[in-house]
Amino acid sequence: MPTIQDVAKKAGVSVATVSRVLNTPSAVTEKTRQKVQDAMQELDYAPSILGRNLRNSESRMLLVLIPKISNPFYLRIVEGIEETALDHGYNILVCQTHSKTERESVYFDLLKNRLADGAITMDPTIDKDKLVQLARQFPIVQCSEYDKDKSLSYITIDSELAAYQMTKFLLKQGHKRIVLINSDEKFLYARERKKGFLRALKEFDIEFEDDWIYKTNNVTFEAGQQVMRSLLSHKAGKFTAVFAVSDVLAIGALKELNIQGVHVPDEMAIVGFDKIDFTNMTFPRLTTVAQPMYKMGSIAVDMLIKKIRGEEIEDVILDHELIIREST
Amino acid sequence: MPTIQDVAKKAGVSVATVSRVLNTPSAVTEKTRQKVQDAMQELDYAPSILGRNLRNSESRMLLVLIPKISNPFYLRIVEGIEETALDHGYNILVCQTHSKTERESVYFDLLKNRLADGAITMDPTIDKDKLVQLARQFPIVQCSEYDKDKSLSYITIDSELAAYQMTKFLLKQGHKRIVLINSDEKFLYARERKKGFLRALKEFDIEFEDDWIYKTNNVTFEAGQQVMRSLLSHKAGKFTAVFAVSDVLAIGALKELNIQGVHVPDEMAIVGFDKIDFTNMTFPRLTTVAQPMYKMGSIAVDMLIKKIRGEEIEDVILDHELIIREST
């Protein structure tokens, strides 16, 4: 591979001039620029980003931390991140943490190693103190998850409000016994959605018992299905609606309802959260809360890049939207 | 951020010694190593990968090109790639080409720029000649897609055989009129699966007409649904089974069957291809062809790394498996 030296020699100029043609073309005569560009063409020269990055001490790389790439929710956010990052001349490093602290550390080291200029994290299981400390040294933006009291920048939706509204919608439809399928409460969104759920119940004077809330460790189709199986065998007839805090769980639960011949929505209403693509393909289609996932990713990048440039940024809370479909 | 110089000064040794502690600890006295490690600890030193990469002229980064990240099929492969790459000390750059040549070029430039040590491409729409030429200079492995006549390394399954077997399965079940929902034939897999489909028909002496094959431009749920809608309105009653070359298309088609109240599998059988997670959640569950996607990704990385090291590699064809479920 040819280097900038080779080009300089071939064009009969100095390396500085070649570099200028690349970076500040206006500082170079038309004639020399032509010479240099011809030489580059001839040699099929492409500047080594390794060299450039070292000199500029930047990597033009953004770290994106997600629990699992197979969760469609994160996927759409990542799409938003990717597109926007690319527009700004950054590439992204998508890393799955599997919600394990060791993994997280490994990836955060990429910041220390200057392999990434900043990070967007969507993983809530992180050791918060460490994250806060890291954020003092490196540009970091939290996406979707956040921490109220801590000094970390974030972009999210108002999960509590959305859950409150969705629950209220179910209550207004006449449901009195609603089961909440929650994911692990280490996730802030899980705690928030539960809070909104309870607030709505309270407002409608529905008495509430702890065993109306089911928790799952994994956010997978199977986990949702499992919960519904167990619900149907223990509590059949005692509830008429299910609120799952994630579409993936809702889809699994819906599947079990289908299998057991429980008619949706006549015998049982079910709602999810996120509006992932699949919710449009279930039978019946799933009522859910739309999060502007793509936009969230896109803005997260904007925020992060501002941070990298040393600008001040403000936290962002995006709007959500209830999507009422045939499962209710 | 401290540099290796800082550590050297603090530990009272030369930079060479610090580097040795990092790279060849055996070449250093226990005592000095301790000193150096203490210094590193104290300064919270992490070696700059930028510097290291420049010196070693490698980036320890692999390029992964996929058409669209939102296609669950590629997703699972990417998981396999990520895990395996990480085990080998490589990070991956997942890039969506959106099947556009401009995008591809941009990403391939990352190879020329030494930002990636090699590439795994799953995108078939690439300008093949350019790819072949590129592969002469850089380590490249094709995954899932490939080119028989060209000199490019690849890993794949035998799509033709799988499609043949699946079609035969349908024929044995007594279906005589089977519609093929194909994706764009620019994809090799599309051409291969069609070939297998036709081979089976021929073997069963089924006369074949061109209008039994539907092509879609996009591999999305909506596209599958659209095709089925059109099928039902133009050809209702004239066919009893549908073979979609991709689960995503099959799921969309199945959705339309559900909507229109066509019973699956009694009135209509439907099969897909890939065994993406969601096929387990449809109603009824989808019969499909399992591709060892994770393994495919994993082996692709092994191949690529061997190539990077300059070793010889052989192409790989992995086994597939028919997954017979309730949609047939």
Added chain:
DNA sequence: TATCAAAATGTAATCCATTACATATTTGAT
């Protein structure tokens, strides 16, 4: 034509780590 500011180009330091080669130190046998 001589002069001089502005524009263009060149020289060399710099970013940070690795490593060949040179030098210093230790080891152990005599």
Added chain:
DNA sequence: ATCAAATATGTAATGGATTACATTTTGATA
């Protein structure tokens, strides 16, 4: 105690680009 061999450490070049500063060229003006 001595010295060669083996081991440990240091010096300095290197990788490829950017850029402050120095130098040369250009071209307008007197």
